[in-house]
Amino acid sequence: MTPRRRDPARGPTTRQRILEAARELFARRGVERVTMRDLAHTIRLTPAAIYLYFRDKAALIRELVENDFRTFSGRLGRLARIADPVERLQELGHAYVEFGISYPNHYRLLFMTPHPPDAAAVVGAAVAPGQGRPEEDAYALLMATVQECIDTGRFRPEYQNAAQVAQMIWACVHGVVALHIVMGDDPWLTWQSPTRTVAMLIETLERGLSVTPP
Amino acid sequence: MTPRRRDPARGPTTRQRILEAARELFARRGVERVTMRDLAHTIRLTPAAIYLYFRDKAALIRELVENDFRTFSGRLGRLARIADPVERLQELGHAYVEFGISYPNHYRLLFMTPHPPDAAAVVGAAVAPGQGRPEEDAYALLMATVQECIDTGRFRPEYQNAAQVAQMIWACVHGVVALHIVMGDDPWLTWQSPTRTVAMLIETLERGLSVTPP
DNA sequence: ACGATCAACTAAACGATGTTAACATGAACG
DNA sequence: CGTTCATGTTAACATCGTTTAGTTGATCGT
Structure with a gap:
C-alpha cells in the first residue's frame, strides 16, 4: 500500500506530491469541492494512482489535517514557557483563534465536521501511549494550565473542576472562530x-473566573 | 413550480408529505446521508416527482430548516417577557443550548455549515422588511437585551458596544453546542x-461583565 | 544478454449521487 | 368528446468516489 522509491535521491516521492497538491487545493477550495480527479489531474496522474498511496479520500484528508494540526499543536506548545498560568491561558486563546482564522478550511475539518469513527482506530482500539493524536496534546496543555491556575489559587473556589473550566474556555474560543468561519461574510449583521x-471575551471570562476583582 | 391541489379537503398535499418525510429523515440521519431516492421511496414516489415541488435538494433543505428555526425563534421570543435584562440573557442562553442539543442536525444546518449564497436572495436583493429571516429576529432580540443591560448600567463601562457583547455571548453558547455536536462522543476526553x-459559563461571563461583584 | 519479477501506473468500468428531458395519465371543463 | 393541464413516471445524463484488470519499464539473477 505504501511503495518505496527506487532512487530516493531524485525528486519528491509521488506520495509527497499528492500530499502537497492536496494541501494546496483543499486549503483553497475546501475538501468537498476538490474531486479526486481534480487532484490527480494537477499531478498529471490518473485518479486510480492516488489509491496506491491512500486507502481512500478520507485517509488522505486525515493525514493532511493531522500534519497541519501537529504544527499548530507545536506552536501552542511553545507557549508553555510562559510562567504565569493566567497569562498563558490568554495567549493560548489568542493563538487558537489566530490559527482558526488563518486556516479556516483546516479548522473546519478538525473542529467543525463530525469525524466518522476511523476504521483503523476502531479495530486498533488502543493507540500507542504518548503517541496520541495532537489535539489531545493541545487539550492536555489547556487542562494543565487551568489546573495550575486552580492550584495556585487564582480562581474562585467554585471552579475546582479543571475539565469543566477547560471546556468552558475551549467553547468560547471555538465559538468565535466557528461563527466567523460560517457566517463571517453574511451581510445581514455587522x-x-x-x-x-x-x-474582550478572554478578558471578561478571566475576570469572572478570578478571585480578585481589580 | 408549486401546483395547487384540486381538492384541498382530502389529505395532505404532496408537497407537505415531502416536507414531513424529509424532516423526519433529515433529523434522524442528517441531510447528507439522506438521498433523494431514499426520500422519494418513503413517500412512494419517484425521485423526479420531488423536483416538481422543489427546485433542488438545497431548496428543500432551506425550507425545512427555516420552518424549524421559526419555531425556535418564536420560543426565544417568549422569553422577551422576562423583565430583568440580565436574567433574560441567561434564559436566552439556556434556551439556545437546549435547542442545539435537542435538534443537532437542524443546528448543524443552521449554524455549522457555510450557506452558499442563495441564488434567489442574490437576485431578489431586498427582502420584505419585518419579513426577514428568523435568525435575524433572534439576533435582534439578543442585541436588544444586551443594549438594555448597557442602558440600565448593569455592565461595566468598557462594554458600550452592544454588537460586540452580543457576539461574545453568542460565540460562547454556540461554542458549547458546536463542540458537543462534533466531538460529543469522542472517547478521548470526558x-x-x-x-x-x-x-457555569453564563454565570462566569455575567460576573465578568457586571459592574457589581457580589 | 535475456527472461522473470514487480513497483508504478493507466484504461475502463461500477455503483451511487443529484438532476433533467421526454413521455404517460387521468381528472376538469367548455 | 376532445383539450388542457396538473401530476406523475421512465429513462437517461453527468459527476462523484472507488475498483478491477491490464500495461510498462526498470531491475536483477543467471
Missing part, C-alpha cells in the same frame, strides 16, 4: 473583528 | 454535560 472579540 | 457547562 461582525466585529474576531481577534478583538476574543480578546 | 465531556461535561453541555447544560452544566453553559450554566
Whole structure:
C-alpha cells in the first residue's frame, strides 16, 4: 500500500506530491469541492494512482489535517514557557483563534465536521501511549494550565473542576472562530473583528473566573 | 413550480408529505446521508416527482430548516417577557443550548455549515422588511437585551458596544453546542454535560461583565 | 544478454449521487 | 368528446468516489 522509491535521491516521492497538491487545493477550495480527479489531474496522474498511496479520500484528508494540526499543536506548545498560568491561558486563546482564522478550511475539518469513527482506530482500539493524536496534546496543555491556575489559587473556589473550566474556555474560543468561519461574510449583521472579540471575551471570562476583582 | 391541489379537503398535499418525510429523515440521519431516492421511496414516489415541488435538494433543505428555526425563534421570543435584562440573557442562553442539543442536525444546518449564497436572495436583493429571516429576529432580540443591560448600567463601562457583547455571548453558547455536536462522543476526553457547562459559563461571563461583584 | 519479477501506473468500468428531458395519465371543463 | 393541464413516471445524463484488470519499464539473477 505504501511503495518505496527506487532512487530516493531524485525528486519528491509521488506520495509527497499528492500530499502537497492536496494541501494546496483543499486549503483553497475546501475538501468537498476538490474531486479526486481534480487532484490527480494537477499531478498529471490518473485518479486510480492516488489509491496506491491512500486507502481512500478520507485517509488522505486525515493525514493532511493531522500534519497541519501537529504544527499548530507545536506552536501552542511553545507557549508553555510562559510562567504565569493566567497569562498563558490568554495567549493560548489568542493563538487558537489566530490559527482558526488563518486556516479556516483546516479548522473546519478538525473542529467543525463530525469525524466518522476511523476504521483503523476502531479495530486498533488502543493507540500507542504518548503517541496520541495532537489535539489531545493541545487539550492536555489547556487542562494543565487551568489546573495550575486552580492550584495556585487564582480562581474562585467554585471552579475546582479543571475539565469543566477547560471546556468552558475551549467553547468560547471555538465559538468565535466557528461563527466567523460560517457566517463571517453574511451581510445581514455587522461582525466585529474576531481577534478583538476574543480578546474582550478572554478578558471578561478571566475576570469572572478570578478571585480578585481589580 | 408549486401546483395547487384540486381538492384541498382530502389529505395532505404532496408537497407537505415531502416536507414531513424529509424532516423526519433529515433529523434522524442528517441531510447528507439522506438521498433523494431514499426520500422519494418513503413517500412512494419517484425521485423526479420531488423536483416538481422543489427546485433542488438545497431548496428543500432551506425550507425545512427555516420552518424549524421559526419555531425556535418564536420560543426565544417568549422569553422577551422576562423583565430583568440580565436574567433574560441567561434564559436566552439556556434556551439556545437546549435547542442545539435537542435538534443537532437542524443546528448543524443552521449554524455549522457555510450557506452558499442563495441564488434567489442574490437576485431578489431586498427582502420584505419585518419579513426577514428568523435568525435575524433572534439576533435582534439578543442585541436588544444586551443594549438594555448597557442602558440600565448593569455592565461595566468598557462594554458600550452592544454588537460586540452580543457576539461574545453568542460565540460562547454556540461554542458549547458546536463542540458537543462534533466531538460529543469522542472517547478521548470526558465531556461535561453541555447544560452544566453553559450554566457555569453564563454565570462566569455575567460576573465578568457586571459592574457589581457580589 | 535475456527472461522473470514487480513497483508504478493507466484504461475502463461500477455503483451511487443529484438532476433533467421526454413521455404517460387521468381528472376538469367548455 | 376532445383539450388542457396538473401530476406523475421512465429513462437517461453527468459527476462523484472507488475498483478491477491490464500495461510498462526498470531491475536483477543467471
